[in-house]
Amino acid sequence: MTHASTHLSILNAMVWSGTEESPIERDIFVQDGILVDKPSTNSVDIDASGLTLIPGLIEAHAHLCFNAGADWRTVYDNDTSSSMLLRMVENGHKMLRSGITTVRDLGAPTELAVTLRDAIDTGVTRGPSLIVAGAPVTPTGGHCYFMGGEADGELGVRIAVRERVKARTDWIKVMASGGNMTPGTNVERAQYSVDEMRAIVDEAHRLGTSVTAHAHGVEGIRHALAGGVDMLEHCSFQTPNGSEPVAEVIADIVSSKTIVSPTIVGALSQQKNTERYSRRADLTKQLVESGARILMSTDCGIPNTPHEDLSYALEVMQDMSELSALETLRLATSTSAELLDLNDRGRIETGYRADLLALRSDPTKDLSALRDIEYVISAGKLVAL
Numbered sequence: 201m202t203h204a205s206t207h208l209s210i211l212n213a214m215v216w217s218g219t220e221e222s223p224i225e226r227d228i229f230v231q232d233g234i235l236v237d238k239p240s241t242n243s244v245d246i247d248a249s250g251l252t253l254i255p256g257l258i259e260a261h262a263h264l265c266f267n268a269g270a271d272w273r274t275v276y277d278n279d280t281s282s283s284m285l286l287r288m289v290e291n292g293h294k295m296l297r298s299g300i301t302t303v304r305d306l307g308a309p310t311e312l313a314v315t316l317r318d319a320i321d322t323g324v325t326r327g328p329s330l331i332v333a334g335a336p337v338t339p340t341g342g343h344c345y346f347m348g349g350e351a352d353g354e355l356g357v358r359i360a361v362r363e364r365v366k367a368r369t370d371w372i373k374v375m376a377s378g379g380n381m382t383p384g385t386n387v388e389r390a391q392y393s394v395d396e397m398r399a400i401v402d403e404a405h406r407l408g409t410s411v412t413a414h415a416h417g418v419e420g421i422r423h424a425l426a427g428g429v430d431m432l433e434h435c436s437f438q439t440p441n442g443s444e445p446v447a448e449v450i451a452d453i454v455s456s457k458t459i460v461s462p463t464i465v466g467a468l469s470q471q472k473n474t475e476r477y478s479r480r481a482d483l484t485k486q487l488v489e490s491g492a493r494i495l496m497s498t499d500c501g502i503p504n505t506p507h508e509d510l511s512y513a514l515e516v517m518q519d520m521s522e523l524s525a526l527e528t529l530r531l532a533t534s535t536s537a538e539l540l541d542l543n544d545r546g547r548i549e550t551g552y553r554a555d556l557l558a559l560r561s562d563p564t565k566d567l568s569a570l571r572d573i574e575y576v577i578s579a580g581k582l583v584a585l
C-alpha cells in the first residue's frame with residue numbers, strides 16, 4: 201500500500217450503526233481503515249458535533265462504463281478501452297463523493313472491471329470498493345451482447361463461467377431475459393433454456409462463485425429460479441402494461457430464499473400517480489410483505505439514471521414499499537452487505553471497514569438528508585468532495 205495509515209478519532213457524532221433503531225451519540229475510532237474501540241496515540245481528532253454518521257452506502261447494481269445519457273450506445277460503441285476505463289474511473293469518483301463506498305458493477309467489459317477493482321484495492325487510483333461481474337453471460341445477439349459475453353448451449357455457458365472465474369470476477373451475471381436497452385431482444389421471453397441456466401449455476405457454485413440473473417418478464421424469472429440462481433436483478437414481472445406479478449412465482453422466490461435486487465430508479469418519482477408506478481409499487485410491497493430477501497439497487501449508468509442516483513432512488517423505494525426511512529436505509533447498508541456476503545462492511549461496529557458518511561441532518565428520519573453531505577470516509581480515508 202502506498203497510502204500513509206490514518207488514525208482518526210471522530211468525536212461527539214450522532215451515530216446510526218446500520219442496524220439500531222435510532223442514532224446514538226458516541227465517538228468513533230479508525231485505525232488503518234478499520235473501526236476500533238479505542239483511540240490510537242497519534243490519532244487526529246475530528247469534532248463531529250451536530251453531524252449524523254451512518255455506514256457508507258452500497259449500490260448493488262451499477263454500470264460504471266455507461267454515461268447515463270440518451271446517447272449511451274453511440275458513446276459506448278465509439279469508445280476505446282482506454283476512454284471507457286477513464287469514464288469508469290470518473291463515474292466511480294462521482295459515486296464515492298455522493299456517499300456510495302461500495303459498488304457492485306453488473307456489466308462492463310471483463311478486463312476493465314477487474315483492472316479498475318484491483319487498482320482501487322491497491323491504491324493505484326481512488327474510488328468506491330468494487331465488486332465486479334465483468335461481461336454478463338448472454339446468448340449470441342442477446343441482451344448486452346456488445347459487452348463481449350456471448351455464450352450458447354450448456355457447454356458454452358460452462359466455459360463462459362470458467363472464463364470469468366479465471367479472470368477473477370466476483371459474481372457471475374447472466375441475462376435470463378431480454379432487455380429494454382438491446383433492440384431485437386424480448387424482455388418478456390427467457391433467453392436461456394432451464395438446462396442452460398442450471399449449467400451456469402452448477403458450474404459457478406462448483407467453482408465457489410454466485411450467480412445473479414437479469415430477469416424482467418415472468419418467463420425469464422421462472423427459468424432463473426428453476427436454474428437455482430442466487431439473486432434476481434430487476435425482477436419486474438414486466439409486461440406491456442407494466443409490472444404484473446404472479447403470486448406463485450413470488451412464493452417460489454420466497455421459499456427458495458432467492459435475493460431480489462429491484463433496480464428502483466430516482467426518475468420514477470416523476471411518474472407518481474401513473475398506472476405504471478402503482479403497479480411497480482404494488483409489486484415492491486408484495487415482495488417486502490411476503491418476506492422476500494430484498495436489497496437496494498438502481499442500475500445507475502443507464503439513461504436517466506446518473507451514477508449518484510441511489511439517494512433519490514431510496515426515497516422512491518420508501519414510497520413504494522411503505523417502509524420507514526430507517527428500514528429503507530438498512531436496504532442500502534447493513535442488509536445489502538449481508539446479502540452480498542460482504543461481512544466486513546455495512547455497519548459502524550468494531551472490526552468493520554471504516555466506510556462512513558457524515559450528514560448535516562438525520563437520514564433515519566428523512567432520507568433527503570442523504571444529499572446534505574459534510575464528508576465521506578472510505579476505508580478510513582477522507583474523500584475530497
Ligand SMILES: [Zn+2]
Pocket residue numbers: 261262263306307499
Ligand atoms: Zn443493469
